[in-house]
Amino acid sequence: MTSVYSYLRFSDARQSIGDSAARQMQYAARWAAEHGMQLDDKLSMRDEGLSAYHQQHVKTGALGVFLRAIAEGRIVPGSVLIVEGLDRLSRAEPVLAQAQLSQIITAGITVVTASDGKTYTRESLRTQPMDLVYSLLIMIRAHEESATKSRRVSAALIRQVEGWQAGTYRGPIRAGHDPAYLSWDAQAGCWAVDPVRAAAVRRMIELYRLGLGSTHIVRRLLEEGLSPTGGVMPPSHIYRIIRSRALYGDRELVLDGQAHVLSGYYPALMTRVEWDELQLLAEERSGVSRRVRGELPHMLTGSGIARCGYCGSALAGQHMYKRRKPGELLADGYRRLLCSGKTMQVQCPRPGSCSVAPVERAIMRYCSDQIQLDDLLRGTDTSGADRAQLAKLRASSADRQRQIDRLTAALAQDDGAAPLAVLRQIRALEAEQQRDQAESERLERALAASAAGTLTHDQAAEWAALAEAAVERHDFDARVRAREMIATTFAGITVYHHGLVEPDTGAIDILLRTRSGVTRSLTIDRRTGDRRVQITRQRPPTSPAG
Structure with missing residues (x-):
């Protein structure tokens, strides 16, 4: 038996209140019965709160799923789709x-509109082409209604925004989504903070700073009974x-198209300085894997x-x-650091592995010394170059804005239609402005962090505390933080892992290179990680790739 599908859509979920949905479903069931067909209740579709003007019902809603099912051949020809009207x-x-x-x-699917009882099929449109014109007129009217409403809503919102910026309006601006930890208190005339959800956001940021990835953060929040949104949150939302x-x-x-702040x-929930530091951390992490695997996170590998x-x-x-003994920590010798050359089909002249524990121990100890840490991190001051780059960006941004203003003024004096080439030029200039603005904000955050002074005694003390907890006690959170x-x-x-001298002296040589370009070398004991006096190189190493 041929299937009949019903599709309902409301741009505002509040429109579903009442008997409209029930009336449409009754019409669909009655139409199916009158034509000897069966209404498919399982695939009857509803898109509540999704706009047809912005195509949300196609991009993320049930209609989009139905259209894909048609394209994939899962909706058989001869089926019927019933809607209230073509504007749905x-x-x-x-x-x-x-x-x-x-x-x-x-x-091969028939479309039936409940509002006027019209039927649209390929055959009917071939024999009665005016129905095609009629459908197009309905769509033109529906689009114009939505476009007019959109312009009116935008104009009202812009007035509210301008009022807020001028200090004459302090009500809510209903556009987009507000944070889930806030709600508008109409009686008090201000935003109310949900203390439970706000605490979840603070805990989420704390875990992010610790070095956990989004999946582990969500899992930890669930274990602690916290949620920034009050429900299940996808990792990407973090x-x-x-x-x-x-x-x-x-x-x-x-x-x-105009940004308003x-x-x-x-x-x-935090100060601007704290937020800037958080953005700097996010930028440093960009493009680097932070996925933590297993019960004992790797501190050196994976990034x-x-x-x-x-x-x-x-x-x-x-x-x-x-090989771990029951009730004991995993022994140092069973935590290995391996060259992946063989896997990547690279001929390594000294293949093999070593225990990662002495390498971890040596690096953590080195950074636990305040003098050595200062030497590492103060090595190259890039603030001068950052200031020069920021000044250059600001100058080019000002010049570009003058170009935009000139083009806009010229268009305002011309009564005719705006030339497409000019509009494209303005859009290109605006896109360049946005890119420069993002880079300027990044440089400003970096300079602010530098001016605030990121090197403190507490930093070396944190390295020292982590050296014990992460390397010796295998504490999960400590290892994640140390990895970060x-x-x-x-x-x-x-x-x-076999050292830089011949014959093998039981040492491991490590070359450290900081993000500011400072390099330091360590020679350590292969078993303990203790520093050794560096021996004059008898065989210079081949320059490593990457």
Whole structure:
């Protein structure tokens, strides 16, 4: 028996209140019974709160799933789709709306509109082409109604934004989504902070600073009974929260392509300085894997900075859990650091492995000494270059804004239609402005962090505390934090697991390279990780790749 599908859509979920949905479902059931067909209740579709003007119901809603099912041949020809009206299917530009209707009809599916009882099939449109014109007129009217409403809403929102910036309006601006830990208290006329959800956000940021990845953060929050949104949160949502200006109280709105910043719109969960530091941390992590695997996180491997000194291949970590004695920590010898050259089909002149414990121990101890840590991190001051780059960006931004202003003024004096080439030029200039603005903000954060002074005694003390907890006690959180500190401090760690001299003296040589370009070398005992007096190199190493 041929299936009948029903599709309901409300751009505002509040429209579903009442008997409209029930009336449409009854019409669909009655139509199916009158034509000897069966209404498929399992695949009857509802898109509540999804806009047809912005195509949300196609991008993320049930109609999009139905259209994909048609394209994949899972909806058989002869099936029937019942909608209240063609404007329920789409309010997009008429050419796009017509294409969606054509996709359904040309697949052999009949479209029935409950509002006027009309039926659209490929055969009916061939014999009665005026129905095609009629459908197009309905779509044109629906799009114009939505476009007019959108312009009115945008104009009202812009007035509210301007009122907020001028200090004459202090109500809520209903556009986009507000943070889930806030709600508008109409009686008090201000935002109210949900203390439980706000605590979850603070804990989430704490775990992020610790070095955990998004999946582990979500898992930890669930274990602790916390949720920033009050429900299940996808891991990707964490990065959106961390990047949000709402954390320090500002709100950024984009209306009609123009960005507006409302300072102090929300209650702040942190200061601007703290937020800038968080953004700097996020930028340092960008493009570097922070995935933590297993019960004993690797501190040196997995982030792309540890390399074999003999062939330049990445180093891999291996934990031999099966050899661990019951009730004991995994012995140092069963935590290995391996050259991946063989796996990557690279001929390493000194293949093999060593225990990772002495390497971890040596690096953590080295950074626990305040003098040595200062020497590492103060090595190259890049603030001068950053200031020069920032000045250059600001100058080019000002020049570009003058170009935009001139083009805009010229268009305002011309009564005719704006030339497409000029509009494209303005869009290109605006895109360049946005890129420069993002880079300027990054440099400003870096300079602010540098001016604040990131080197303190507490930093060396943290390395010392982690050396004990992470390396000796195998504490999970301590190892994750140590992994994060190593990855943000060093751009490269090159390990010569058989040393740099011949014959083998039982030493490991390590070359440390910080993100500021400082290099330091360590010679350590292969078993204990204790520093040795560095021996004059008898055989210079081959330059490692990467």
